[in-house]
Amino acid sequence: MTMGTAGPEALEIIVEVEAGDWEATIPGVADLVTAAARRALRQALAVDADALPDGEGEVSILLSDNAAVRVLNHQYRGKDKPTNVLSFPMLDEDGEGDDFELPEGMERPPYLLGDIILAYETLMTEAAEQGKPVANHLTHLVIHGVLHLLGYDHIEDAEAETMERLETAILADMGIADPYRDGAGPTREDPQSEETPH
Template sequence: MLIDVMTEDRRWRALDLNALADRAAEATLTHLGLNADDFEISLLACNDTRIAVLNEDFRGRPQPTNVLSWPSVERGADRPGGVPDLPRPGPDAELGDIAIAYETCAAEAEAGGKPLSDHTTHLIVHAVLHLLGYDHIRDEDATLMETCEVAILGKLGIPDPYRP
């Protein structure tokens, strides 16, 4: 199994998060030329209260957020807009951990007029890209990451989340 999902908030079960997360992660890895069967990711499906604690512990921000990710290895590119060093099967098989919060995701989906499944898929694709070294702090990196997200989501039949 590519993604090991630990569900703390039962509301995620209605979305069939296990299948959705596997599909999103597999599409992301495949888009980058990686074999999804060679890698593992842990996903915590939680609520806003839990993710707020994690956000404060790891980022010093005591409020909920939609998704957090913790890569097992730093793979980011040194050059702005550069492609990160992608992992290889073997010791790098564990890509890292992701946490996703139900209330924030549901509220964002509703505010954006998007199905919760589409928004959640986007956030998982986004988080997996973070595990692989992609980032959006520098403008060039954000452009690269968003371009990847849009392409991956397009292959999954999900519209561009950045288009108004």
């Protein structure tokens, strides 16, 4: 539900469970994912007020499984294996969508920030291996995915440090420990594990 005309509250966050035992494992998973995405948007906008275009927008977060994520990872990144999270940004590098002239009297439709898809089995395995609560790991990966949609990346060391600092600050505000403290986290295990497809 769209709540305003600018900023993170004007962004509709659509959460869909496609596959995996998400709802049984994490009661209220859609609310948790929505809250994590909304918090990431708010704090990213506090750092860069122009991170989102004006007007109403949408972001889609799909909770899926290894099989679906493996197909997408292979199709878009040439890696025939599942990964924890994939982000598909829809805005160009300037934070703008398709800019076209609307006929007089017609309202501009919501812009599409992008899509995020998460793999249930990979997330569960990582949480267990890293000794993290599943809900905390999911929260982190949603925040990580949203930041990718806003143009953050971790290919270069300096970019990774900036992204990790923002992720850590957002998580700390939510009462979640630094996921990178032991050298773990989505950007440290496999630097290309959840690179944004283009």
